[in-house]
Amino acid sequence: MTPAERPLSPHLQIYKPQLTSVLSITHRGTGLALGVGAIFLVWWLSGAAWSDACFRAAQAFWSSWLGKLFLLGWTFSLFFHLLNGVRHLLWDVGFGFDLPTTYRTGWTVVAFSVLLTVLAFGSGLYAGGSP
Amino acid sequence: MTGRAAVRHWRAQRVSALALIFLVLWLVVSLLMHLGADRAQVQAWLGAPVSAVLAAALVVVAFFHLGLGIRVVLEDYVHTPWRLAAGLVANRVTCWALALIALAAVATLAFGW
Numbered sequence: 001m002t003p004a005e006r007p008l009s010p011h012l013q014i015y016k017p018q019l020t021s022v023l024s025i026t027h028r029g030t031g032l033a034l035g036v037g038a039i040f041l042v043w044w045l046s047g048a049a050w051s052d053a054c055f056r057a058a059q060a061f062w063s064s065w066l067g068k069l070f071l072l073g074w075t076f077s078l079f080f081h082l083l084n085g086v087r088h089l090l091w092d093v094g095f096g097f098d099l100p101t102t103y104r105t106g107w108t109v110v111a112f113s114v115l116l117t118v119l120a121f122g123s124g125l126y127a128g129g130s131p
Numbered sequence: 132m133t134g135r136a137a138v139r140h141w142r143a144q145r146v147s148a149l150a151l152i153f154l155v156l157w158l159v160v161s162l163l164m165h166l167g168a169d170r171a172q173v174q175a176w177l178g179a180p181v182s183a184v185l186a187a188a189l190v191v192v193a194f195f196h197l198g199l200g201i202r203v204v205l206e207d208y209v210h211t212p213w214r215l216a217a218g219l220v221a222n223r224v225t226c227w228a229l230a231l232i233a234l235a236a237v238a239t240l241a242f243g244w
């Protein structure tokens with residue numbers, strides 16, 4: 001069956017970006033990024049369990065410049081997805097779904113995601129190690 | 132996905148999210164406490180009963196949650212029926228495979244296999 005050529009409603013790029021829509025797509029993006037991060041964690045975990053070479057390769061990756069950049073991205077993704085996920089759970093039980101509160105909790109999520117990322121990543125760099 | 136299946140999916144996504152709040156915070160704190168750990172130290176950490184149980188729970192719940200999330204993304208953006216079907220199967224197989232590998236690794240560390 002070929003889909004009929006129906007008229008389409010105005011699509012995403014027509015609208016001006018708003019905090020609500022931007023955070024919504026960021027929730028998706030960070031979720032997908034964490035999925036990729038999970039693959040790397042399984043690689044590292046497998047190394048710890050079965051293979052010295054595999055474990056050392058994973059450690060070398062985290063210690064590298066590129067690895068640290070990925071870690072920074074995953075740290076932010078994790079805190080954002082976690083905090084915005086709690087925001088979603090609160091909506092689900094009926095809290096904060098009016099527009100002013102939605103904006104307030106949205107900016108709170110952004111601020112605390114950045115703060116926690118700086119704290120966690122900074123303390124990691126300060127300790128000078130690689131997880 | 133419609134009807135009862137959709138309701139189940141919706142609820143499962145949220146229940147797993149609740150569990151992940153605690154499991155993920157445990158992971159972050161633990162990783163920060165094991166910065167620069169060598170393989171023996173990681174083995175000692177994940178070989179301990181409490182951390183092995185928490186790690187196993189995290190693996191199961193996280194890949195379950197990830198599979199549910201990717202399914203929604205696929206259903207939203209893939210509109211060719213056969214591509215969607217293939218994507219859903221690939222998603223399921225990949226999540227199961229990664230979870231099983233990770234569980235086997237945790238079991239290896241916990242039981243010293």
